[in-house]
Amino acid sequence: GAGVSQSPSNKVTEKGKDVELRCDPISGHTALYWYRQSLGQGLEFLIYFQGNSAPDKSGLPSDRFSAERTGGSVSTLTIQRTQQEDSAVYLCASSLVAPVSYNEQFFGPGTRLTVL
Amino acid sequence: SQQGEEDPQALSIQEGENATMNCSYKTSINNLQWYRQNSGRGLVHLILIRSNEREKHSGRLRVTLDTSKKSSSLLITASRAADTASYFCATVNSGAGSYQLTFGKGTKLSVIP
Numbered sequence: 025g026a027g028v029s030q031s032p033s034n035k036v037t038e039k040g041k042d043v044e045l046r047c048d049p050i051s052g053h054t055a056l057y058w059y060r061q062s063l064g065q066g067l068e069f070l071i072y073f074q075g076n077s078a079p080d081k082s083g084l085p086s087d088r089f090s091a092e093r094t095g096g097s098v099s100t101l102t103i104q105r106t107q108q109e110d111s112a113v114y115l116c117a118s119s120l121v122a123p124v125s126y127n128e129q130f131f132g133p134g135t136r137l138t139v140l
Numbered sequence: 141s142q143q144g145e146e147d148p149q150a151l152s153i154q155e156g157e158n159a160t161m162n163c164s165y166k167t168s169i170n171n172l173q174w175y176r177q178n179s180g181r182g183l184v185h186l187i188l189i190r191s192n193e194r195e196k197h198s199g200r201l202r203v204t205l206d207t208s209k210k211s212s213s214l215l216i217t218a219s220r221a222a223d224t225a226s227y228f229c230a231t232v233n234s235g236a237g238s239y240q241l242t243f244g245k246g247t248k249l250s251v252i253p
Binding site: 028055057059065066067068069072074080083113115117128129130131132133134 | 173175181182183184185188228230239240241242243244245246
């Protein structure tokens with residue numbers, strides 16, 4: 025594809041509801057990352073997928089957050105029982121071969137999540 | 141945790157002037173990257189400098205890296221109104237399995253026409 029795509033672009037939900045955010049990486053990119061950007065904050069690493077390896081979930085803030093990547097391509101980030109502090113822009117990125125010490129990451133436009 | 145710390149937090153300049161943003165970090169790195177973000181959405185990769193490099197150029201961008209001071213600077217020459225955006229430095233730590241980017245909080249640049 026032309027770039028990383030994410031859907032939805034905006035999501036408003038009520039506290040306590042579950043949400044699913046989707047990321048379509050660039051075709052051929054084996055590494056996929058999720059980041060979160062809260063208002064006034066920098067970007068916070070959440071999770072990393074590389075090929076068929078077990079994902080690195082070390083950045084997930086709580087067990088309400090989970091992510092999967094099906095077929096080595098599309099990824100879904102799920103937030104259960106959303107809280108107001110989950111409100112943020114969730115950014116997905118992909119890159120070529122990982123470990124990717126020297127490879128740039130290509131970012132999607134993000135999903136802006138608002139929890140009321 | 142936020143490793144990179146950019147300064148200034150905000151910078152306002154006239155079109156045509158040069159803009160300099162600085163970034164400091166705390167751990168040993170493999171490389172340092174600069175990204176640009178418009179309107180709080182997707183990031184665009186600008187330039188990557190490896191830990192064994194001291195300076196790198198790309199068009200109107202010039203990046204320096206001083207690993208002894210754990211700092212980097214991004215210079216945008218002959219700024220344009222279209223350069224208005226937030227700029228983030230991000231580091232990839234040295235060591236096996238290092239891949240995630242650790243971002244600072246960014247510098248918000250405003251270029252006044």
